[in-house]
Amino acid sequence: MIFPHYLLPETKLLLVYIAKAKYNIQENISWCKNGDYAGATIHENKTFFICTNTILKGYNANSYLNETVNHEAVHAIHGCIGLRPLGIPLAMMPLPPRKMADINRSIALTKHEWMRRQEHEAFWLEDKPKLILKYMKHFCF
Numbered sequence: 001m002i003f004p005h006y007l008l009p010e011t012k013l014l015l016v017y018i019a020k021a022k023y024n025i026q027e028n029i030s031w032c033k034n035g036d037y038a039g040a041t042i043h044e045n046k047t048f049f050i051c052t053n054t055i056l057k058g059y060n061a062n063s064y065l066n067e068t069v070n071h072e073a074v075h076a077i078h079g080c081i082g083l084r085p086l087g088i089p090l091a092m093m094p095l096p097p098r099k100m101a102d103i104n105r106s107i108a109l110t111k112h113e114w115m116r117r118q119e120h121e122a123f124w125l126e127d128k129p130k131l132i133l134k135y136m137k138h139f140c141f
């Protein structure tokens, strides 16, 4: 796996906890082939994967890679609590239009309308690894 080399220390630490929570961490799996995914958490088999090759082809690859790991870490926490939202009030999670569009893109890709609130949490938290770690320790251990 090459993606851990790109991660900032806090995000790298998140990866340690994702493994401790018994997720199988993978890279560039078959889901990555058509370029739709930057990464995802498959809850059915507890697979956490990052499409490093896809991310490295795009702009701002380094920060996008960190954000993707942070984002999927939030979904891993959702997995620890039966896929429910963490429960952060919407009013506390303002997002710019660009990220609101990202939520719609995610929902269109997965067809999981019931994940809209969880996506909102993941997009809001994806630049806040320290806070994600706090939630992970609270909900997964």
Ligand SMILES: [Zn+2]
Binding pocket: 071, 075, 106, 119, 122
């Ligand atoms: Zn997501």
